[in-house]
Amino acid sequence: MVKVKSAVLRKSAAPAPYAESRPIQIETLELDPPEYGEVLVEIKAASLCHSDLSVIDGSRPRPLPMVLGHEAAGIVKEVGEGVTDLKPGDHVICVFVPSCGHCVPCREGRPALCEPGAASNAAGTLIGGGVRFHAEDEEVNHHVGVSAFSEHVVLSRNSLVKVDKDIPFEKLALFGCAVITGVGAVINTANIKLGSTVAIVGLGGIGLSALLGAVASGASRIVAVDINENKLEKAKELGATDVFNSRDPDVVEQVRNATGGGLDYVFETAGAVPALEVAYGITKRGGTTVTTGLPHPEHQFSFPYVTLTAEEKTFKGSYVGSCVPSRDIPRFISLFEQGRLPVDKLLAKTISLEEINEGFDLLATGDYSRIIIKF
Ligand SMILES: [Zn+2]
Ligand SMILES: [Zn+2]
Numbered sequence: 001m002v003k004v005k006s007a008v009l010r011k012s013a014a015p016a017p018y019a020e021s022r023p024i025q026i027e028t029l030e031l032d033p034p035e036y037g038e039v040l041v042e043i044k045a046a047s048l049c050h051s052d053l054s055v056i057d058g059s060r061p062r063p064l065p066m067v068l069g070h071e072a073a074g075i076v077k078e079v080g081e082g083v084t085d086l087k088p089g090d091h092v093i094c095v096f097v098p099s100c101g102h103c104v105p106c107r108e109g110r111p112a113l114c115e116p117g118a119a120s121n122a123a124g125t126l127i128g129g130g131v132r133f134h135a136e137d138e139e140v141n142h143h144v145g146v147s148a149f150s151e152h153v154v155l156s157r158n159s160l161v162k163v164d165k166d167i168p169f170e171k172l173a174l175f176g177c178a179v180i181t182g183v184g185a186v187i188n189t190a191n192i193k194l195g196s197t198v199a200i201v202g203l204g205g206i207g208l209s210a211l212l213g214a215v216a217s218g219a220s221r222i223v224a225v226d227i228n229e230n231k232l233e234k235a236k237e238l239g240a241t242d243v244f245n246s247r248d249p250d251v252v253e254q255v256r257n258a259t260g261g262g263l264d265y266v267f268e269t270a271g272a273v274p275a276l277e278v279a280y281g282i283t284k285r286g287g288t289t290v291t292t293g294l295p296h297p298e299h300q301f302s303f304p305y306v307t308l309t310a311e312e313k314t315f316k317g318s319y320v321g322s323c324v325p326s327r328d329i330p331r332f333i334s335l336f337e338q339g340r341l342p343v344d345k346l347l348a349k350t351i352s353l354e355e356i357n358e359g360f361d362l363l364a365t366g367d368y369s370r371i372i373i374k375f
Helices: 050-056 115-123 169-190 205-216 229-238 251-258 273-281 305-310 325-337 353-365
Strands: 002-009 024-031 038-048 071-079 091-094 133-135 138-142 152-156 160-163 197-201 221-226 242-245 263-268 283-291 314-317 347-351 370-374
Touching: 002 152, 002 353, 024 152, 024 353, 038 091, 038 169, 038 353, 050 353, 071 169, 091 169, 160 325, 169 205, 169 263, 169 283, 169 325, 169 347, 169 370, 197 205, 197 273, 205 221, 205 229, 221 229, 221 251, 229 242, 242 251, 251 273, 263 273, 273 283, 347 353, 353 370
Parallel strands: 197 221, 197 263, 221 242, 263 283, 283 314, 347 370
Antiparallel strands: 002 024, 024 133, 038 071, 038 152, 038 370, 071 091, 091 160, 133 138
């Protein structure tokens, strides 16, 4: 057992600003050694993602106390029994759905939908069962099998992808959530064709990654939609051809008018019902709406039923970008190395673990795409 410095969330829905309410405390936890099929990793960089914020603000309920964080990269320190393809010193990216390799979705080549992986993530345990973090006699839960806001973590071998050692950790971390989710939605879930027209609704880390994926895939027109003017500027910089502010009540009409009736593929990444309404509204006749959003489990979405039939629209969900992480992370990294997927442009700010509450206040402003904790 080792002692580790970790950021622990004990209570959700604290009032903002978090710099004052301080819902996350830096604590010294006890970390068990890796069990069968598990790995001890020293985390070197971890990003603040909106789905961590959703646990903090209570819109995504999770069992507490919990060590949050899921977009991260680090170094293997020790491997448990049964781990034969990783060794101490290897550089790894964390993946936020561990896959068992045996359930029906895993057998169908869709590890993002792994059933035991989803169950252990919901329970706050590792896929091997139980937790490895303790605060004296109390168990501290894992966030989606990763819990990256900690100097060291124990996770399943199947929550890790080995990568080359020549890329800085803060850039590698982005591939674990923003890039596989955003680029994967475009390349895997929608599988867009060269020359397609695309819109992105919601320009956080995932939306901007989807935008870069659309550029890399040769989209002929890329419309960016958000409520934040700074994000719209950023989208233009990254290759958006048109930008629209969704605070405008007639934004759907504006986009439809500007694009001759909407776009082939529209990606909604905000996880908010009004954003999905805009996305569906600006999907053209015969087009496809893809969502990566993770809203509160009770939120319902309704739409005019007849449009699905008479306009032959398609609705698709996209989780972890429909990725096979061990296949897709290396190919996305090679596109990055060739300059065709400049995801490092999402890096907005670097902070220390102690500044995590202030960091989530900054993320909530919507002005920062990716804020990274460097260890
Ligand atoms: Zn994320
Ligand atoms: Zn599985």
